[in-house]
Amino acid sequence: MDAFKEQEYNKSIDFGLWKGLLKYIKPYKKKLITLALAMIGVGAVDVAFPLMTKYAIDNFIETGRINGLWGFAGVFLGLVVFQAVNVYFFIDIAGAVELDLGYDIRKAGFKKLQELSFSYYDKTSVGWLMARMTSDIERLGATIAWSMVDLAWGLTMMIGGLIAMFYMNWKLTLITLSVVPFLAVISLYFQKRILAAYRVVRKTNSKITGAFNEGIMGAKTTKTLVREDENLKEFSVLTGKMYHSAVRAVVFSSIYLPIVTTMASIGTALALWSGGRGVVLGVVGFGTLSAFISYTAQFFHPVRDLARIFAEFQNAQASAERVMAMLNTQPDIKDSPLVIEKYGTEFAPKHSNWEEIEGDVSFQNVSFSYKDGEEVLENFSLKVGRGETIALVGETGSGKSTIVNLICRFYEPQEGRILIDGVDYRERSQLWLQSNIGYVLQDPHLFSGTISENIRYGRLEASDEEVIEAAKLVNAHEFIMKMDGGYNSDVGEGGNRLSTGEKQLISFARAILANPRILVLDEATSSIDTETEQMIQSAINRLLEGRTSFIIAHRLSTIRSADRILVIKDGRMIEQGSHNMLMRQKGYYYRLYTNQFKEERELSALNA
Amino acid sequence: MKGNRWGYLWKITKGNRILYGGAIVSMILSAVVSLLPPLVIGITIDSIIGNKPFNIHPRALDIIEMLGGKSLLAQNLWVCGLVLIILNIVNGYFQYTRGKWSAQASENIARNVRNELYDHLQNLPYEDLVKAETGDLIQRCTSDVETVRRFLAMQLVEIGRSLAMLVVSLIAMFSLSVKMAWVSISVVPLIFLFSFIFYGRIRKAFKGADEAEGRMSTVLQENLTGIRVVRAFGRQAYEAGKFDDSNAEYTQLWKHLNRLLALFWSSTDLLSMVQQSAVLIFGVYWAAMGELSLGILLTFLSYIDMLLWPVRQLGRILTDMGKTHVSLGRIREIIEKPLEDMNEEGLKPPMDRDIEFKNVYFEYDEGRPVLKDVSFKVKRGQTVAVLGATGTGKSSLVHLLQRLYDYQRGSITIGGVELKDINKRWLRERVGIVLQEPFLFSRSIKDNIALAKKDIGDDQIYKASRIAAVHDVISEFEDGYDTMVGERGVTLSGGQKQRVAIARTLILDSSILIFDDSLSAVDTETDNAIREALEQRSKGITTFIISHRITTISQADIILVMEDGKIAQWGTHRQLLSKEGLYRRIWSIQNSLEGELEKNLA
Numbered sequence A: 001m002d003a004f005k006e007q008e009y010n011k012s013i014d015f016g017l018w019k020g021l022l023k024y025i026k027p028y029k030k031k032l033i034t035l036a037l038a039m040i041g042v043g044a045v046d047v048a049f050p051l052m053t054k055y056a057i058d059n060f061i062e063t064g065r066i067n068g069l070w071g072f073a074g075v076f077l078g079l080v081v082f083q084a085v086n087v088y089f090f091i092d093i094a095g096a097v098e099l100d101l102g103y104d105i106r107k108a109g110f111k112k113l114q115e116l117s118f119s120y121y122d123k124t125s126v127g128w129l130m131a132r133m134t135s136d137i138e139r140l141g142a143t144i145a146w147s148m149v150d151l152a153w154g155l156t157m158m159i160g161g162l163i164a165m166f167y168m169n170w171k172l173t174l175i176t177l178s179v180v181p182f183l184a185v186i187s188l189y190f191q192k193r194i195l196a197a198y199r200v201v202r203k204t205n206s207k208i209t210g211a212f213n214e215g216i217m218g219a220k221t222t223k224t225l226v227r228e229d230e231n232l233k234e235f236s237v238l239t240g241k242m243y244h245s246a247v248r249a250v251v252f253s254s255i256y257l258p259i260v261t262t263m264a265s266i267g268t269a270l271a272l273w274s275g276g277r278g279v280v281l282g283v284v285g286f287g288t289l290s291a292f293i294s295y296t297a298q299f300f301h302p303v304r305d306l307a308r309i310f311a312e313f314q315n316a317q318a319s320a321e322r323v324m325a326m327l328n329t330q331p332d333i334k335d336s337p338l339v340i341e342k343y344g345t346e347f348a349p350k351h352s353n354w355e356e357i358e359g360d361v362s363f364q365n366v367s368f369s370y371k372d373g374e375e376v377l378e379n380f381s382l383k384v385g386r387g388e389t390i391a392l393v394g395e396t397g398s399g400k401s402t403i404v405n406l407i408c409r410f411y412e413p414q415e416g417r418i419l420i421d422g423v424d425y426r427e428r429s430q431l432w433l434q435s436n437i438g439y440v441l442q443d444p445h446l447f448s449g450t451i452s453e454n455i456r457y458g459r460l461e462a463s464d465e466e467v468i469e470a471a472k473l474v475n476a477h478e479f480i481m482k483m484d485g486g487y488n489s490d491v492g493e494g495g496n497r498l499s500t501g502e503k504q505l506i507s508f509a510r511a512i513l514a515n516p517r518i519l520v521l522d523e524a525t526s527s528i529d530t531e532t533e534q535m536i537q538s539a540i541n542r543l544l545e546g547r548t549s550f551i552i553a554h555r556l557s558t559i560r561s562a563d564r565i566l567v568i569k570d571g572r573m574i575e576q577g578s579h580n581m582l583m584r585q586k587g588y589y590y591r592l593y594t595n596q597f598k599e600e601r602e603l604s605a606l607n608a
Numbered sequence B: 001m002k003g004n005r006w007g008y009l010w011k012i013t014k015g016n017r018i019l020y021g022g023a024i025v026s027m028i029l030s031a032v033v034s035l036l037p038p039l040v041i042g043i044t045i046d047s048i049i050g051n052k053p054f055n056i057h058p059r060a061l062d063i064i065e066m067l068g069g070k071s072l073l074a075q076n077l078w079v080c081g082l083v084l085i086i087l088n089i090v091n092g093y094f095q096y097t098r099g100k101w102s103a104q105a106s107e108n109i110a111r112n113v114r115n116e117l118y119d120h121l122q123n124l125p126y127e128d129l130v131k132a133e134t135g136d137l138i139q140r141c142t143s144d145v146e147t148v149r150r151f152l153a154m155q156l157v158e159i160g161r162s163l164a165m166l167v168v169s170l171i172a173m174f175s176l177s178v179k180m181a182w183v184s185i186s187v188v189p190l191i192f193l194f195s196f197i198f199y200g201r202i203r204k205a206f207k208g209a210d211e212a213e214g215r216m217s218t219v220l221q222e223n224l225t226g227i228r229v230v231r232a233f234g235r236q237a238y239e240a241g242k243f244d245d246s247n248a249e250y251t252q253l254w255k256h257l258n259r260l261l262a263l264f265w266s267s268t269d270l271l272s273m274v275q276q277s278a279v280l281i282f283g284v285y286w287a288a289m290g291e292l293s294l295g296i297l298l299t300f301l302s303y304i305d306m307l308l309w310p311v312r313q314l315g316r317i318l319t320d321m322g323k324t325h326v327s328l329g330r331i332r333e334i335i336e337k338p339l340e341d342m343n344e345e346g347l348k349p350p351m352d353r354d355i356e357f358k359n360v361y362f363e364y365d366e367g368r369p370v371l372k373d374v375s376f377k378v379k380r381g382q383t384v385a386v387l388g389a390t391g392t393g394k395s396s397l398v399h400l401l402q403r404l405y406d407y408q409r410g411s412i413t414i415g416g417v418e419l420k421d422i423n424k425r426w427l428r429e430r431v432g433i434v435l436q437e438p439f440l441f442s443r444s445i446k447d448n449i450a451l452a453k454k455d456i457g458d459d460q461i462y463k464a465s466r467i468a469a470v471h472d473v474i475s476e477f478e479d480g481y482d483t484m485v486g487e488r489g490v491t492l493s494g495g496q497k498q499r500v501a502i503a504r505t506l507i508l509d510s511s512i513l514i515f516d517d518s519l520s521a522v523d524t525e526t527d528n529a530i531r532e533a534l535e536q537r538s539k540g541i542t543t544f545i546i547s548h549r550i551t552t553i554s555q556a557d558i559i560l561v562m563e564d565g566k567i568a569q570w571g572t573h574r575q576l577l578s579k580e581g582l583y584r585r586i587w588s589i590q591n592s593l594e595g596e597l598e599k600n601l602a
């Protein structure tokens, strides 16, 4: 059902994973300690209550006197209030840690997602990433905040019980504990299975989120193809898988937990049996036995809780794996530390160190492939001077978009170098280059919001007048004004409420507003009518003066005024030169455009 | 739609209620059985090993006699141990069935809800899909469903147990001492009152938090979908700031909710403990006064735990119910959106007939007509080309033919049958449209082409892609037709994507074919080849082509020139050239190049 494999994980307990998380937990060390203290307070008061009861029985009932009862009641109520306050803080702090942790990880995750290269998005579904950023992170935060506390509490109780048991009778203790190795083996057995089941759950959760995303985004196409029933059938396979794996995980834990309690009862039974025999034989004191038995209960009670936490942790680990893998993904294209030191990062650029860009672009023996073995560009060389207007023509799939993607450094060549202003662009930061490039992508994509917000995306600090000027330049002003809200009209998600051509005009205006040194127009006017295009053309020509520009287009009218036309075929440049030159050459370009007009000429001949 | 949410919850539990019944019974049984092991230990230590008299029910004494009596048991203490273990196993079994059945029931319900949501969403009217906020919808379909599922998995069963324990402990208390029983429940109404007050507030707080999650989800989804634009403009920091706003808002609102919960839980805990101390202090007082026996006081002290535990539990269940109420509401908002009327009872006339538009008016938003008084006729098998400026309504016009939108006035007929009378499924299966922005699914190229028809042979796929002039290209890929297409087709070039979309539509064998600017990214040569192949194949098929290239449309039987939502001119290429107007203007722009070209060559 999906294009690329959702990640698989198979390590059992991954300490490295949890260690990686430590970085995020660190800031909350103090809070977690406070939390632990609050928990100890809760526990201490819990222990105090039975003692108070015992005191009341001993002092008031046994004696039959009630003076001091009101004082006692006051102390008791004081404890009660103290406990309630403890509970309040305990919940408040644990919740705050959970949520702050989630906030931090989401923030880091989002930043990471902004850094990852196009190649990552080529093979990763948006829905999968959303699942990681929402439900997986939530689960992780919750487990860390709440289970850690339970864990600490449980361990303390267990250790306390253990010490008391050894102190009282080490032989009995060893007999009781003889079940522990079995417990460990069983836990290991179940841990593997529960984790495996939860992995499937998390993976399926991610796929379901992806299916919802694709289902909604593609619903229009589905409708035109009348494929609803078939889609649902495929989707129910996913939800069916979710059902089975989730039930499986729960069934494993519902077998595991009773087994742990049963093992615990075996321990207690062993103690009862051998201790009881000891009493009968007179080796063990009666008091020792009854106290010992209550301590075994104190020991095994947290064991059951720990088993539950243990099962929950499997669930959290399945989520943590996905989140950490995302956080640890290295972008294919990365600025080197040296570059970062000088130019800053995407989020903290050091603008003062940025060189002014001139706009010379050159390819030196560049080879590039998206996938191994499918070379798109082969030994491609090109030199473009500042201010030159370059048109790229050629069949679809010949590699035109690839060339401009390489210029923008959305992909990097596997071999050869690309120089901007004579410097290998890897020696400067991506942001430096990309903020100097205005790129109209082949698929016009707008964000939901108003038209002016979308145009302003090109330069955030632009004034309203500048926005309008850019819109006028691409001839969009007129249609914008015709809309009810003018520049404040809502474009809908992805710009859905505009026609495709209108979207292209807006994304064109957006790029122009950016006022870049290098302008890339990838079939920017393909859905725009000829008249509008003509009208824009002259404005564009003025605009392009002094800027290096790359124009990809199929319509002759768009490209013929370029300084240089490159004809691309199968990733190689087979011809280049001005329109007139290429026409005279009578090569591929000539054929491309005489073909276009052959019919035309026949028709006009008929017409004449 | 208010109050109906629980009705909706009841409805979706259909088919799983027996499982729930089983789970609740298991839970109660497990609770009962779990009372026994402490008794066994107590008796064994006190009366079998020790010498205290048996202080138990005569029935239980019978069981001890049956097992061999005190002296034999004291010699064979393993029997007592075994009883302990067996009781635990029995209890464990009930825990297991409880866990399994409630998981089965709740997961099954979640599955049904997910399926229903998915199906509902894709069957919404086209208009709603265009306006959809995908991120928010996804949050409803995942996070809100999860909230409901968790409630169903954990709390629903708890309700049963809590009520049972409540009833049992109340009866036991009142039969022991009415006076003490009243003391024991004196604060309980207050707890319930508190719960109800908080129920409303928590519901409100959760609603805010849940909606904030929806907004955050939307920001995230939009950012990831438009990540290429973000990167192209170097807007990473800006986007991170935007996400941070929604992330912070979400976190803030959840913290608010958490604080409310902390307040609620600590105050109900406070009330419960006050209740406990009241029992203790009054009990001690009366016992000291000699009005109450020590035994009864001790029993009450253990019963009060049994009473307060379910009371507190019910409070917690109530807060979870508040969340569930909100989530159910958000889910229902989707489910209640009216589905597209597929006109199932509609006519199923033959579709390879003449088409007529008569005075068709259409608008998206009221008062802003996009198509105005559009009339034209097309004979079966003709090719109709549509030309016009950006935003004049070309796409809108052809969308009407598949009834993706409904025209407000006028009539469209196919073979004399009004479009609105035709079964929509029938219509769409026979009117193939390649949308201006086709959506490819992230699966193999082959699966993308075969999307519309299952059980289709490879040869048919090849045939369609040959006509779309994409077969050779696909075959050159290393994995050929099995090449995976990235999300929305991002790993294909623009023209490849368009041609795969064309092939996908051709598979349908429609009687009417619509190409909405489907060759814009294709070079002119390939454009030619596709049209020729189509002509070969589609004899008798009525074809609509929207394009900006005169060469692409010049051979059409009828050319419609649209201006501002109206048909400004129509006719054949030759007829149109002989008239003043948009067509000739465009032709001359595109043709002047030709003049220049000849000059160049001369």
Ligand SMILES: Nc1ncnc2c1ncn2[C@@H]1O[C@H](COP(=O)(O)OP(=O)(O)O)[C@@H](O)[C@H]1O
Pocket: A122, A370, A371, A376, A394, A395, A396, A397, A398, A399, A400, A401, A402, A403, B490, B491, B492, B493, B494, B495, B496
């Ligand atoms: N992201 C990608 N991953 C894998 N292959 C790609 C990707 N983008 C483009 N291709 C392939 O590279 C080739 C060149 O594509 P492109 O540069 O987009 O062509 P065009 O000249 O039409 O712009 C095509 O065969 C296309 O399928």
Ligand SMILES: Nc1ncnc2c1ncn2[C@@H]1O[C@H](COP(=O)(O)OP(=O)(O)O)[C@@H](O)[C@H]1O
Pocket: A496, A497, A498, A499, A500, A501, A502, B130, B364, B365, B370, B388, B389, B390, B391, B392, B393, B394, B395, B396, B397
């Ligand atoms: N979903 C929509 N909601 C509101 N207005 C729309 C919607 N889709 C298109 N429009 C508007 O309708 C007009 C016609 O659009 P369309 O038919 O797509 O034009 P085109 O002729 O370029 O194909 C445009 O002005 C556009 O802004």
Ligand SMILES: [Mg+2]
Pocket: A397, A400, A401, A402, A442, A522, B493, B494, B495
């Ligand atoms: Mg391209």
Ligand SMILES: [Mg+2]
Pocket: A499, A500, A501, B394, B395, B396, B436, B516, B517
């Ligand atoms: Mg259109």
